[in-house]
Amino acid sequence: MxxxxxxxxxxxxxxxxxxxxxxxxxxxxxxxxxxxxxxxxxxxxxxxxxxxxxxxxxxxxxxxxxxxxxxxxxxxxxxxxxxxxxxxxxxxxxxxxxxxxxxxxxxxxxxxxxxxxxxxxxxxxxxxxxxxxxxxxxxxxxxxxxxxxxxxxxxxxxxxxxxxxxxxxxxxxxxxxxxxxxxxxxxxxxxxxxxxxxxxxxxxxxxxxxxxxxxxxxxxxxxxxxxxxxxxxLDFEDHPFRVQQFDQPCALCGAEGVYLDEMLLDDAGRRMFVCSDTDHCEGRRADGHVGTGDAV
Amino acid sequence: MLAPGFADPVHDAQGTFRAVMDALARPGLPRRLEAGLEPPAPLTPELAAIALALTDADTPVWLDAGLAAAPEVAAYLRFHTGAPLTDDPARAAFALIRDPARCPPFVRFAPGTPAYPDTSTTLVLALDTITAGEGLRLTGPGIDGTTRIALAPLPERFVGQLAENRAGFPLGIDLILTAPGRVAGLPRSTAVTES
Amino acid sequence: MYVAVKGGEAAIDNAHRLLAETRRGDPAVPELTVAQIREQMTLLVDRVMAEGSLYDPDLAALALKQARGDVVEAVFLVRAFRTTLPRFGASKPVDTGAMAVARRVSATFKDLPGGQVLGPTFDYTHRLIDFALAAAGTVEPAAEAEPRDDAGTCPRVTDLLAQDGLIEPSPPDDGAPVGDLTREPVDYPADRALRLQALARGDEGFVLGLGYSTQRGYGRTHPFVGEVRVGDVAVEFVPEELGFPVPLGRIRLTECQMVNQFTGSGTTPPQFTRGYGLTFGQSERKAMAMALVDRALRAAELGEPVTSPAQDQEFVLAHCDSLQATGFVEHLKLPHYVDFQAELELVRRLRAEFFRDSDSVQEAAE
Missing domain, CATH: 3.40.50.11310 (Bacterial phosphonate metabolism protein PhnH)
Known part of the structure; x- marks a missing residue:
């Protein structure tokens, strides 16, 4: 000590x-x-x-x-x-x-x-x-x-x-x-x-x-x-870095260009894509943005 | 009687660290540093706050000639930090420099090793003034484009020494610059040129 | 309409309550006391102390009760508690030569000063379930041994061998501070003291498996048990302000001195080498396995080729800790939705490209 x-x-x-x-x-x-x-x-x-x-x-x-x-x-x-x-x-x-x-x-x-x-x-x-x-x-x-x-x-x-x-x-x-x-x-x-x-x-x-x-x-x-x-x-000239693309917007808030979670809704292959960032999604919905709510 | 340390050891240490962290993360952007300390002269409140916040038995501390000449300073630091004092700058984890104009050449401090560049010395300098927006031009990580900062007094051949330090990256020393009530950072990653 | 899943806080609270209820089991059965665990599950308590790096039988017993008997979970509780304790310094080295032995066996000499002391051991029990234990009863007290003439002197076998130079000398105390992997990250290569610390804290099953592997040829060391001893030693500490040692108490230890494969060259005479194991409490299995692995890890130092897992210190030290291992294995049950989504997207795209390409190949063929 x-x-x-x-x-x-x-x-x-x-x-x-x-x-x-x-x-x-x-x-x-x-x-x-x-x-x-x-x-x-x-x-x-x-x-x-x-x-x-x-x-x-x-x-x-x-x-x-x-x-x-x-x-x-x-x-x-x-x-x-x-x-x-x-x-x-x-x-x-x-x-x-x-x-x-x-x-x-x-x-x-x-x-x-x-x-x-x-x-x-x-x-x-x-x-x-x-x-x-x-x-x-x-x-x-x-x-x-x-x-x-x-x-x-x-x-x-x-x-x-x-x-x-x-x-x-x-x-x-x-x-x-x-x-x-x-x-x-x-x-x-x-x-x-x-x-x-x-x-x-x-x-x-x-x-x-x-x-x-x-x-x-x-x-x-x-x-x-x-x-x-x-x-x-890291990437290559002939293979430049690219990020993932989602084919549809968030089903809850309609956001595009964000990362989505895939939810399985039933055993018949119905699924829904929603924002992974819950705060972002809630903020958009509070501002009046609405998704289709549709499954795909 | 020995001068007291932080009034609130937990939160004063946190506040000091956070100011230093922000200063190194945004080189050249001075931060407020309210130390609330009255250490024995010639130790400044800012040098004392950084020593109390960051040093302990695991960090050898080197004092410049002016600080080393005052036994009350060593007693104060030993009591409040438990840090061993060293007279070999190359062994120091932290160097406290009260008189920047007479700072030893940066190459005398530890630059770290290629495998462990973190084993370098951090220099803490007590300046008279730190003025943002004018003076030296800084670029590098933590800087949005270019920023400028005026510092006084400075070690000899300051910009030249920093250029050599930068050329050795990732090895090199980091500078924490203090002035009354302020702290700024110049990590080894920053490129510094005369304006 | 899909509604995002909510209720993490309530789920956690409910799970904790259910856990407490499950831990207690049938309330019609009397609750275990910490003292019962400490006195009747001693080897389990010893293991938790050894891997928890904290000598406190009551705390280890409590941790076992809280952990529903899960050793790794109990070790975790003890270690997390240990983190919060102030550190006053290091004790003086304990002298196992002065141990009050409860058990001491040597496989290298039939008789030796201090004698062979069988002590409390399972070694020669017949492993038949004792149904009488299912009912409470009293235990007949054990017989008192006649004291031997040399009782109280129990020199270590390795010291006896060292007198004749037959075994490499114990490394001298160079006074250098001993590292502590709980206070600084390991920098490879780690010295022997740090390796021993890692093994002493290491998971018994992992160290046992590694020790066993050396016997089967993965880093063979030709081991003989010089001795295994179990007993109590005094712990002393020198407070800086006093400058002389003060006794802190006694702790039970198990020590294994393994006598291994000899070395020698044109310039040095042949002599046996050492492997060392030491644990809190009574754990001969752990101490012996540790001694085997310690010796195997000295391969590079002794000029032997490093070819097997037990000789590879990065492999052994990085994987022997049960908390690190269980944490990283079990964390796989935490959500990985976003990473899995990233993989799903790629696999779907690659499959689409695969089928498009094979379709076009087929069209070309038609």
Whole structure:
């Protein structure tokens, strides 16, 4: 023990510190976040803690949010684009209980948005922070399972294998067969995994006014894309990057050019396509937009 | 008697960190930094706030000659942070620089390694003034096009040293610049030229 | 009209209430007490403490009760609690040579100072279900052993071998701080202390399977159990303000010293090598498997080819933790609607192109 002052934190619930983590852990995560911002796309190792929710449920994102969060923040949590999925509800409650901060489902009202698998349809603005939950932060992991090897590849900026893999898809299927977690190059240097968002969302990362932070708890990595930073999806001149297209608008709000969930309505093949971003859909409907309500 | 640390350790540390995070995320855009500290001279309230918010037993801290010459400063930092002080700038996680004009050359601090560029030194400088909208031209991640910032006083050959630092990317040092009530960031990713 | 599914909060609350009710089981059956679990499910409690990295039998017993007996879930509860505890520093190394042994067996020497102590073991029980246990009853007290002349001195077998230089020396204490993978991310290659920490926390089943694989030729180490000992040791801590050690209490440990394949070259004489295992509580299976894997992981250091999973430290360390493994495997049941939608869209498009192309091939043929 050193002769350091023992910090007596303010406690919001049942003996836990504000936003659950102790101050020493927050400091360690905060230092990692600053390095991540300074070296966009580089995965900073951090001493991820064991959290009261399982690995795979967003422990990395939760730790990043806990380290960034302050009393004045307004927090939004989404999973699959929706605020009402069980894991989003669970994480939002965790922070409401341990920090007492205000929460919202409105993208425009939030200062911090923690997400799993989607980027909101409503364009983000300056001053907002988007925190991604990341399962496998290493974009090269499925080409090379060894950390010692992939670290060298990043150090040498040796990303040839990734291009070969994508090109093999093209020769086999006629298309790049990666539909989510589609690799991107950040600020012209590091190749980065955008987390398992559909590639539909990749263009939203480019030159985004909000700060994007990525937390991988089990794999113990934090990385970042600062605002107004180039994020380019890897592609080829003869096979440029393209996002998914849906043939019909949202059945509830009529939105086009948004990502849709496919709902199975019966066992006769009737299905309906509706917005994956529940806040966006509700906002449009409140503004009077109406879909056909039709199944297809 | 030892000067007190943060009045509210949890929220003051969070507020300081958030200002620094925003500053590094938007290089050249100064943020308010209300430290509320009265550290022993010549340590400034802003340097003290950043040290208290970010350093601890895991981060060796280097002090420039002016700060190192004041034993009350070392005592204050040791008590409130527990951070080990080092006289080797290449071993420092953070360097506190009270007198920017006499800052050692940036190459004397740790630039990190190709495999771990995060193992670099973060320099925290106490300037007299930070003025946005004029002076040096900045481009790079976090900047919407170009931005400008005027800083005084500056280390010798500041722009030249920063160009060399930028050329080594992803290795290099990051700068946190403070002035009374303000903080701005110059991460290694920023390209800086004379106006 | 389709209405979007709502009600996540209510569903979670209801699920938690149902879980509590299910955990309790039939209320006509008396509720388990934490003390009953602690005293009568000791090996389970020991395992939860070992993999939970926290020596607290009452807490481990409570975690088991809360977890409906699921070991990994109980380990999870203990670890999450451990995260919130303040850290005061590291204890002095415990001296297992001074252990008050409850059990101690050596497979390498028939008799040795301190003797063989069979202790409480399943080893020579006949695995016949004891239906008498279904009814409550009293247990006959065990006989007291006659004390041996050398009782109280129980030197480690490896120390006895080391006196003659027959086994590699125990690595000297260089005073360097010992790493802690709960406080810093592992940087490969990890040193032996970090590897041992990972194995000690590692899932017993995973470590057992890996240890077994070395015996079947996947990284063979020619092991002999120098000894396995189970017993209590004192834990001491030196507070900086005092400068001398103060006793914190006693903990039960299981230690396995494996004596392995010898090495030697033109310049160094042949000698046996070591594999080491140590766990909280009584867990001989875990300590022995850990010693096998520890020795296998020393392959590179000892100039042996690294060809098998148990010798590959990235493979072993990245996959031995039950919480990391269960989290990532079980997270597959979380919603993946949007990713699956992306895959659906691609597969539909590829199928459409496939059938269009095969149609046009057929048309051309006709």
């Amino acid at each position: 050193s002769a350091t002052a023992m910090i007596e934190p303010s406690r919001s619930e049942a003996g836990y510190n504000f936003a659950y983590l102790d101050e020493g852990t927050k400091r360690m995560i905060r230092r990692a976040i600053l390095k991540a911002i300074a070296v966009p796309g580089y995965q900073v190792p951090f001493a991820s803690r064991e959290m009261p929710m399982p690995y795979g449920w967003g422990t990395g994102g939760v730790q990043v949010t806990a380290a960034v969060l302050g009393r004045a923040d307004v927090l939004k949590v989404i999973d699959q684009g929706a605020d009402d999925t069980t894991n989003a509800v669970s994480i939002r409650r965790f922070f409401a209980r341990t920090s007492g901060v205000a929460t919202t489902t409105r993208t425009t009202e939030a200062t911090i948005i923690q997400t799993r698998h989607r980027i909101p349809e409503t364009p983000l603005r300056e001053g907002q922070v988007l925190v991604y939950q990341v399962p496998i932060p290493e974009p090269l992991r499925f080409l090379e399972p060894r950390e010692t090897e992939t670290r060298q590849l990043h150090a040498l900026r040796e990303y040839g294998a990734m291009h070969v893999k994508l090109y093999e898809d093209i020769s086999r299927h006629g298309h790049i067969a990666t539909t989510y977690a589609y690799p991107v190059e950040v600020a012209g240097r590091y190749v980065m995994d955008p987390s398992p968002t559909p590639k539909f969302d990749n263009p939203k990362m480019d030159d985004c006014p909000a700060l994007q932070l990525f937390g991988a708890g089990r794999e113990r990595r934090i990385y970042a894309v600062p605002p107004y930073t180039s994020v380019r999806s």
